[in-house]
Amino acid sequence: MRTLILALCVAIAACSNESKPHEKRVAILKLGTHELIDQVEQATIASLTKEYGNKIKISQYNGNFQPETIRLAVTQIVHSDFDVAIPITTSATAELVNAADGKPNIVFSFVSNPEEV
Secondary structure: HHHHHHHHHHHOOOOOEEEEOEEEEEEEOOOOOOOOHHHHHHHHHHHHHHHHHHEEEEEEEEEOOOOOHHHHHHHHHHHHOOEEEEEEHHHHHHHHHHOOOOOOOEOOOOOHHHHHO
């Protein structure tokens, strides 16, 4: 978890957001609702909130284990002005990496084989 927090801090610090000078926008995409996935999501939100307080805006997306819903969420994330996206699970990460063209910055979370994404 410390590695994830460090990666998030570095990714967010590297971003710039012109709409609000000190507010960073983060999208969290989870594959669906599951006890373990939910725990990762909540721990991520808690860590970000603790680190950045009111200087961060977090938007949550849930794919509900439906491929079309995941693709729709990915499209929304890629075409919005997010500084960082945090997909949770290998499948969600692969969808986002394939759709994004360098923006937003992507921080992997709960990915079993990152080299295959």
